[in-house]
Amino acid sequence: MAGVTTTQAGNLSPETTASEAQPTVRVVGLRKGYREGTSRHSVLESLSFDVRPGECVALLGRSGSGKSTLLNLLAGIDRPDEGRIELLGAPITDLTEPALTLLRRRCIGFVYQFFNLIPTLTVAENLALPLELNRTPVHERRSRTRALLTRLGLDRRANAFPDQLSGGEQQRVAIGRALIHEPALVLADEPTGNLDAETGERVLALLAEVFRERGRAMILVTHSLAVSRIADRVLTLEQGRLIDAAPGLSW
Secondary structure, three states: OOOOOHHHHHHOOHHHHOOOOOOOEEEEEEEEEEEEOOEEEEEEEEEEEEEOOOOEEEEEOOOOOOHHHHHHHHOOOOOOOEEEEEEOOEEOOOOOHHHHHHHHHHHEEEEOOOOOOOOOOOHHHHHHHHHHHOOOOHHHHHHHHHHHHHHOOOHHHOOOOHHHOOHHHHHHHHHHHHHOOOOOEEEEEOOOOOOOHHHHHHHHHHHHHHHHHHOOEEEEEEOOHHHHOOOOEEEEEEOOEEEEOOEOOOO
């Protein structure tokens, strides 16, 4: 299978490539396993699904079901044994490491369970980091950062450092950082797993609201039915297999 070049990866953008008719993400026949001595331990078996622009898909499953492995494959952090992953219509499975790094920087946003903020940067600097890495002009970077700080209710915390924030505030910064460069795809890995229930509900509501405003695709990894309620669709992984892909599932 032919991969795209570094230049092609750099040119991927939601504005120029995505359309309502084209999935943001397409997964076809994905398999992943690891060697244990002389035997193979299967983690994912023959997964196929699409995620379209503006759609939030929850990936539900118990610990060890393969959720994190799938997320790493979608982000290009790991590579499948078989199958194909397309982002904005372009195959990413065989991209070089430099091309994958560029792809993640421009087209993917990440929200982690443990925030992963840079402790030596202020709230505003953490938020603006993806724009700086993408060489966004300074005036535009400042304007977008100010606007998103206000949207997240963090305008008065712009000059604070992460260790001066509550858990909920830190996760709001992480959400903003994942969305500020307008990625085609947002990958959220247990985004409320490190928060208490009340704070988690507020952060989850904000994530859903801000995500839908921007009309991007999101894959939300969770083991919680409550968290999956913000999704348009739920995919359930069990022992590495997709056992439920019913659209419009309600809880």
